[in-house]
Amino acid sequence: MAETISLEVFRYSPERDAEPSFQRYDVPLRKDWVVLDALNYIKDKVDGSLTFRWSCRMGICGSCGMMVNGEPKLTCATFLSNYAREQGPLRVQPLRYFPVIRDLVVEITDFMTKLQSVKPWLIRGKEKPISEGEYLQTPEQLDRYKQFSMCINCVLCYSACPVYGLDPVFIGPAAIALAQRYNMDSRDEGAHERMDILAQHEGIWGCTFVGECTKVCPKHVDPAGAIQQYKLTATIERFKSFLMPRGAK
Amino acid sequence: MTETRQPARYTEYHPRWYRSRVSTWWWLAQWPYLKFILREISSVFVAWFVVVLLLQIRALSRGSEAYAAFERWLQNPLIVLLNMITLFFVVFHAVTWFNVAPRAMAIRFRGKRVPDFWIVGANYAAWAAVSLVLAWFLVRS
Numbered sequence: 484m485a486e487t488i489s490l491e492v493f494r495y496s497p498e499r500d501a502e503p504s505f506q507r508y509d510v511p512l513r514k515d516w517v518v519l520d521a522l523n524y525i526k527d528k529v530d531g532s533l534t535f536r537w538s539c540r541m542g543i544c545g546s547c548g549m550m551v552n553g554e555p556k557l558t559c560a561t562f563l564s565n566y567a568r569e570q571g572p573l574r575v576q577p578l579r580y581f582p583v584i585r586d587l588v589v590e591i592t593d594f595m596t597k598l599q600s601v602k603p604w605l606i607r608g609k610e611k612p613i614s615e616g617e618y619l620q621t622p623e624q625l626d627r628y629k630q631f632s633m634c635i636n637c638v639l640c641y642s643a644c645p646v647y648g649l650d651p652v653f654i655g656p657a658a659i660a661l662a663q664r665y666n667m668d669s670r671d672e673g674a675h676e677r678m679d680i681l682a683q684h685e686g687i688w689g690c691t692f693v694g695e696c697t698k699v700c701p702k703h704v705d706p707a708g709a710i711q712q713y714k715l716t717a718t719i720e721r722f723k724s725f726l727m728p729r730g731a732k
Numbered sequence: 733m734t735e736t737r738q739p740a741r742y743t744e745y746h747p748r749w750y751r752s753r754v755s756t757w758w759w760l761a762q763w764p765y766l767k768f769i770l771r772e773i774s775s776v777f778v779a780w781f782v783v784v785l786l787l788q789i790r791a792l793s794r795g796s797e798a799y800a801a802f803e804r805w806l807q808n809p810l811i812v813l814l815n816m817i818t819l820f821f822v823v824f825h826a827v828t829w830f831n832v833a834p835r836a837m838a839i840r841f842r843g844k845r846v847p848d849f850w851i852v853g854a855n856y857a858a859w860a861a862v863s864l865v866l867a868w869f870l871v872r873s
């Protein structure tokens with residue numbers, strides 16, 4: 484018989500269960516299989532009621548995030564073989580700190596609302612007429628924000644952030660990194676509008692720099708860096724408006 | 733301005749969700765979290781060294797007798813132990829701080845971001861330089 488690996492999967496049905504439980508499944512341990520393949524194997528062959536989100540299978544859609552052995556991971560990019568030698572079954576749980584809708588599916592409206600609140604789009608004081616052509620950008624200008632633009636909204640960083648876990652009003656890593664993505668864009672003029680949201684206590688100052696968000700990010704966005712850099716910007720701006728009450732804004 | 737001031741918002745009219753609570757001991761669950769808490773605690777010890785320094789300056793300004801008393805106080809085994817623990821935490825504080833410095837400092841040179849290695853290296857170099865200057869003063873006197 485081919486080798487197998489045991490998965491311990493978090494199960495919760497809002498209609499049936501008062502409390503969640505873990506269910507154990509044995510799946511073939513194939514070298515080219517990721518955790519998501521194992522879940523799909525279970526759904527197709529063993530238990531069709533298992534519920535989870537996924538789409539692209541290639542680390543782009545950001546929908547397959549789960550806790551794998553206690554760490555936030557994109558399950559489509561996490562190979563089973565990495566865990567083959569570990570003791571005990573592989574634990575698959577829904578992303579931490581979010582309410583669970585069913586099994587491995589979490590509710591992320593909170594993140595969506597926060598993301599919207601930082602206005603993650605280009606803001607212009609005045610649009611220039613189309614006849615004047617496009618807004619050009621040099622490779623250097625692109626390079627300033629490109630890293631932050633790689634975010635796929637997978638919210639792994641929220642599940643890595645104890646500050647968000649303890650105090651859900653914290654606006655959180657990805658939303659701030661995405662605000663920075665637009666603040667750093669040479670075509671954008673909305674930095675002051677965003678600062679009102681970001682410079683609050685629930686914004687950047689909520690962050691105590693645990694730094695785990697950056698470690699778990701599958702796209703190397705470095706939200707922790709974005710937040711610390713923004714703290715510096717906000718402090719400088721504050722001093723400026725203190726020294727030049729009228730001129731700064 | 734107050735858009736994020738309310739508690740976390742979620743969709744209305746939903747099936748019963750399961751919410752888990754964050755344990756009081758969350759920081760023991762993973763080594764990186766414990767390291768973070770230790771780094772936060774280390775600031776207490778950094779503050780203690782500042783207090784010791786201030787006491788030293790006060791003793792110095794009060795003449796040689798007061799300074800001798802201060803030195804005797806420093807030799808108290810309990811104080812020695814406390815200061816050894818403090819030294820450990822201060823070094824821990826400095827090292828962890830230097831290691832995260834590149835996250836906060838996005839320095840650009842000729843349009844490219846300066847690699848982390850150089851920023852960490854520059855911090856250590858500055859530390860070594862200051863220590864050398866201090867050591868030189870101590871050896872000379």
Ligand code: SF4
Nearest residue numbers: 634635637638640700
């Ligand atoms: S910053 Fe990284 S971990 Fe956070 S949502 Fe974006 S891609 Fe995911």
Ligand code: FES
Nearest residue numbers: 539540545547559
């Ligand atoms: S399925 Fe799209 S990121 Fe994993």
